[in-house]
Amino acid sequence: MKKLYQMSAVELGRQIRTGELIVKEAVDSCLERINEAEPHLHAFLARNEKGLEERICEVEEGIRKGRYHGPLAGVPAAVKDNICTRGIPTTCASKMLEHFVPSFDAEAVRRMEDAGMILLGKTNMDEFAMGSTTETSYFQTTVNPWNREHVPGGSSGGSCAAVAAGEVPAALGSDTGGSIRQPASYCGVCGLKPTYGRVSRYGLIAYASSLDQIGPVGKTAADCAALFEVIAGKDEKDSTSSGKPFEATQELISGGLQGMRIGVPEELLGEGTQEEVRNAVWKGAQMMKEGGARVEFFSLGLTDYLIPAYYIIACAEASSNLERFDGVKYGYRSPEASELHEMYRKSRQEGFGSEVKRRILLGSFVLSSGYYDAYYLKALKAKALIKKEFDRVFERYDCILAPAAPATAPKLGTSLSDPLKMYLSDIDTVAVNLCGLPAVSVPCGLDREGLPIGMQVIGNCFREKEILRTAAAYEALRGEFPMAQLQ
Amino acid sequence: MGKRIDDAVMDNVELLAKLSLGSEEREKVRGEMEQILDYVEKLNELDTDGVDPLVHILDEVNVFREDVETNGDGREDALANAPKSKDGQYMVPKTF
Numbered sequence: 051m052k053k054l055y056q057m058s059a060v061e062l063g064r065q066i067r068t069g070e071l072i073v074k075e076a077v078d079s080c081l082e083r084i085n086e087a088e089p090h091l092h093a094f095l096a097r098n099e100k101g102l103e104e105r106i107c108e109v110e111e112g113i114r115k116g117r118y119h120g121p122l123a124g125v126p127a128a129v130k131d132n133i134c135t136r137g138i139p140t141t142c143a144s145k146m147l148e149h150f151v152p153s154f155d156a157e158a159v160r161r162m163e164d165a166g167m168i169l170l171g172k173t174n175m176d177e178f179a180m181g182s183t184t185e186t187s188y189f190q191t192t193v194n195p196w197n198r199e200h201v202p203g204g205s206s207g208g209s210c211a212a213v214a215a216g217e218v219p220a221a222l223g224s225d226t227g228g229s230i231r232q233p234a235s236y237c238g239v240c241g242l243k244p245t246y247g248r249v250s251r252y253g254l255i256a257y258a259s260s261l262d263q264i265g266p267v268g269k270t271a272a273d274c275a276a277l278f279e280v281i282a283g284k285d286e287k288d289s290t291s292s293g294k295p296f297e298a299t300q301e302l303i304s305g306g307l308q309g310m311r312i313g314v315p316e317e318l319l320g321e322g323t324q325e326e327v328r329n330a331v332w333k334g335a336q337m338m339k340e341g342g343a344r345v346e347f348f349s350l351g352l353t354d355y356l357i358p359a360y361y362i363i364a365c366a367e368a369s370s371n372l373e374r375f376d377g378v379k380y381g382y383r384s385p386e387a388s389e390l391h392e393m394y395r396k397s398r399q400e401g402f403g404s405e406v407k408r409r410i411l412l413g414s415f416v417l418s419s420g421y422y423d424a425y426y427l428k429a430l431k432a433k434a435l436i437k438k439e440f441d442r443v444f445e446r447y448d449c450i451l452a453p454a455a456p457a458t459a460p461k462l463g464t465s466l467s468d469p470l471k472m473y474l475s476d477i478d479t480v481a482v483n484l485c486g487l488p489a490v491s492v493p494c495g496l497d498r499e500g501l502p503i504g505m506q507v508i509g510n511c512f513r514e515k516e517i518l519r520t521a522a523a524y525e526a527l528r529g530e531f532p533m534a535q536l537q
Numbered sequence: 538m539g540k541r542i543d544d545a546v547m548d549n550v551e552l553l554a555k556l557s558l559g560s561e562e563r564e565k566v567r568g569e570m571e572q573i574l575d576y577v578e579k580l581n582e583l584d585t586d587g588v589d590p591l592v593h594i595l596d597e598v599n600v601f602r603e604d605v606e607t608n609g610d611g612r613e614d615a616l617a618n619a620p621k622s623k624d625g626q627y628m629v630p631k632t633f
Contacts, residue, residue, distance in 0.1 A: 149618075150618055151617070151618065153611055153614030153615065153617075153618075154608075246594050246595065247595050247597075260592065260593065260594070286602050289600035289602075290593075290595065290597075290600075292595060292597065352583075354579060354582075355579065355580055355582075355583055357576075357577075358576065358577035358578075358579050358580045359580065361573065361577060362577055362580075369553075369554060373555070376555070377620060378619075378620075378627055378629055379615070379618070379619055379627055380618035380619065380620075381618075381620070382620070383620035383621065387630055388630055388631075389630055389631060389632075390629055390630055390631070390632045391555075392630075393629065393630050394555045395555050395556060395557040396557060398554075398555050398556050399556050399557045399558065402556075404562070404566075407554070407556060407558075407566065408566055408569060408570070410554045410556070411550055411551070411554050411556070411566060411570060412570055412573060412574075413554075414550045414553040414554040415542070415546075415550045415570065415574075417553075418549060418550060418553060425574075425577070427590055428580050428581070428583075428585060429577075429580060430590030430591055430592060431583075431585035431588040431589070431590050431591075432580050432583055432585065433590075433591045434585075434588050434589060434590060434591035435583065435585065435588060437591055437594070469569055469573065470569075470572055470573055470576055473573070485594065486594035486595065511594075511595075
């Protein structure tokens with residue numbers, strides 16, 4: 051029989067709803083697992099202990115009285131540390147925000163609470179979500195639950211490692227250039243980056259506002275669908291959030307692959323991709339074909355320009371967004387400064403890590419007078435062409451299938467020395483953010499070292515339904531994916 | 538390739554970024570920036586004549602709502618996060 055920590059979020063929620071399980075048992079099983087795993091995993095930056103007992107009782111009663119009736123009522127979850135939680139430190143894994151305690155909840159967190167979910171803690175990440183390994187965290191290094199010599203990916207490495215290790219059945223991450231999908235792939239779990247505008251960014255500490263999106267991490271596509279449904283929807287506090295209605299995602303899960311038109315871009319399965327990753331995605335495509343989908347390879351244009359356009363735009367927006375950290379109203383203030391401007395510069399100099407500074411400097415450069423047109427404006431024009439290319443592709447296909455990363459998780463300590471090389475490894479994920487598309491990463495195999503491989507199903511804007519249906523149908527054909535053994 | 542960031546440009550960028558890099562860090566990051574800029578200049582291969590820059594991906598524009606107060610002023614909560622405050626105000630070093 052399955053242990054509680056091995057269950058998916060939806061399974062756990064069902065058992066709680068039917069009364070087979072009480073909320074306290076579900077929470078206790080997670081806490082036990084957290085105590086067991088954390089000493090070497092280091093996925094959590096903070097635990098939510100204060101008021102937890104009361105919350106458990108309140109939810110238990112709320113479920114009995116019908117106040118909480120959704121599929122995730124009573125289900126424990128974790129939240130990435132760049133998403134504000136009232137009364138619980140929210141640090142973005144930065145010295146800059148080491149002591150920052152928000153006075154409000156992010157809208158996504160509020161919706162989780164309203165759905166009767168139970169917040170167990172905040173997860174580690176790359177500092178301000180800038181990085182691909184969670185190693186730029188100021189506080190600690192999270193390891194990959196499948197092999198502790200490897201990174202969990204990033205920037206939502208803490209959330210994905212926590213779900214992979216069974217510490218929580220579901221978590222929130224954020225995705226600006228692949229920060230949910232890539233760590234989900236490295237950790238062998240399922241992660242969804244919703245369409246831009248689907249989930250309110252209110253309370254998400256901004257990195258690149260035109261690209262950022264909060265999304266769910268779970269064990270299965272059904273988990274992601276359920277949590278997505280909880281957090282999605284129009285919010286007046288985020289003017290970019292969309293009021294477009296979405297169909298209930300729960301029943302779609304049984305939709306199957308019949309009639310689905312799936313395209314696989316040759317460019318993302320080329321030489322730069324690890325052979326085992328290529329084979330696993332290819333095998334996944336074959337499986338879907340046998341399952342009734344029409345699968346074909348096609349040529350995706352402009353792939354050489356994805357990373358350049360992405361990094362120019364992301365850094366430009368980061369340099370602007372992170373101006374707010376000046377040591378005045380919140381965050382770190384240098385004790386060394388005697389004058390205001392010196393205080394700004396020293397506080398930022400001492401409060402930010404090197405990856406964050408590099409991106410702020412690059413962003414300041416591409417936006418500066420004399421360079422703006424040549425870099426930033428050029429990148430926005432490239433983005434327009436890239437968007438057009440995807441519009442063309444989605445005339446022919448319902449979904450695009452691609453790796454979630456060109457290789458499996460690298461070893462700890464091998465990525466940060468060469469920033470450009472690290473940026474290049476985002477090739478499979480950044481287009482989705484540039485074009486605002488939804489995409490889900492689903493585990494599709496293991497490499498010879500036993501590290502998970504992830505496959506992305508990408509859809510057109512607001513077509514979460516198609517990609518989740520495709521991912522769920524694929525999971526059914528693939529069979530249950532093993533859980534990390536915490537080695 | 539890449540010698541676009543001379544001392545004057547670097548001074549300006551550092552000022553815009555409101556950072557004060559140490560000399561060793563400054564040289565290291567300057568080299569990395571040059572390398573990254575060399576790479577992103579690949580965009581120059583693209584013909585973008587007549588292409589409008591795309592800023593916002595969705596077609597929704599000018600979203601308005603009534604300005605209704607939904608919370609209190611939250612002054613104490615906000616000040617609780619301030620590095621330094623006095624008499625209900627943020628405190629900063631002397632400004633001139």
